[in-house]
Amino acid sequence: MFKGRCRLCGNESELRNSHFIPQAAYKRVRGHSPNPHPIVVHGSKVIQTAAQTRAHVLCQDCEQRLSTNGENAFFRNCYSGPGQFRLLEILRSQPPVLEDDRFAVHVIHGSEAAAVEQMGYMGLSVLWKSAAHSWSDRSGTLPSISLGSPYQEQVRQYLLGNGPFPEHGAMILEVSDENNRLIAVTGTPTTSKWPTHYLHCIDICGIRFNLLLGGRMPMHFKELSVFRPGPKCVLIAKRQEAMLAQTYREHLEALAGSRRDHTIERSL
Numbered sequence: 001m002f003k004g005r006c007r008l009c010g011n012e013s014e015l016r017n018s019h020f021i022p023q024a025a026y027k028r029v030r031g032h033s034p035n036p037h038p039i040v041v042h043g044s045k046v047i048q049t050a051a052q053t054r055a056h057v058l059c060q061d062c063e064q065r066l067s068t069n070g071e072n073a074f075f076r077n078c079y080s081g082p083g084q085f086r087l088l089e090i091l092r093s094q095p096p097v098l099e100d101d102r103f104a105v106h107v108i109h110g111s112e113a114a115a116v117e118q119m120g121y122m123g124l125s126v127l128w129k130s131a132a133h134s135w136s137d138r139s140g141t142l143p144s145i146s147l148g149s150p151y152q153e154q155v156r157q158y159l160l161g162n163g164p165f166p167e168h169g170a171m172i173l174e175v176s177d178e179n180n181r182l183i184a185v186t187g188t189p190t191t192s193k194w195p196t197h198y199l200h201c202i203d204i205c206g207i208r209f210n211l212l213l214g215g216r217m218p219m220h221f222k223e224l225s226v227f228r229p230g231p232k233c234v235l236i237a238k239r240q241e242a243m244l245a246q247t248y249r250e251h252l253e254a255l256a257g258s259r260r261d262h263t264i265e266r267s268l
């Protein structure tokens, strides 16, 4: 038994030997690859590894909370092998509101929108875990991120169900299609600094979670956040380079452009 203070709820309790990224993510990628080990991205290095990073960080209740509120929906909908990607099928069941050769933007309504929000919760929990603890595996300490002190606490309260998602934040989901090499990648978090905010990212089973935090973040990013009430905007990335920050910025600026904005507004 390992007693200590749970990083999420703060209670002194027996701590579980938690995975940094739920084990199911590695099983899915490994199960369909000719290489027996999943691709794991450590910062800028792409390596083949079976490393499954674990640490005594969460109590049983909080592990269960993360499963119920996010991981269950995530693993029902994420990439599970060739031809098995429920979220991508859902997105394609209706025409995009905006599309070019690099990306498409879809809007999801109703019960599927709730599942998308739960998937966003799962991505948020992994990024929060990266910032809450220095995780290690057999190859050494994994790159970690910092959300900044006010955001780290706000995100913790949100994950606990005790507070709203940060006012100056957005969680934007990008889904890889079959031509995007990132569809089979499970990565480690990275952070990039933008003029108006910080962008924290991680790729897990075909989905890139983009957490944007900053008081000067433009409003149109918030409109794409899956934690916004109502229908959810989700992006499909058709090529890996569509997911790089510069291209991402261009297309979001296009989205926010006055001529196209009414298309998105109407769909929302």
Ligand SMILES: [Zn+2]
Pocket (backbone or CB within 6 Å): 006, 007, 008, 009, 010, 011, 058, 059, 060, 061, 062, 063
């Ligand atoms: Zn706890």
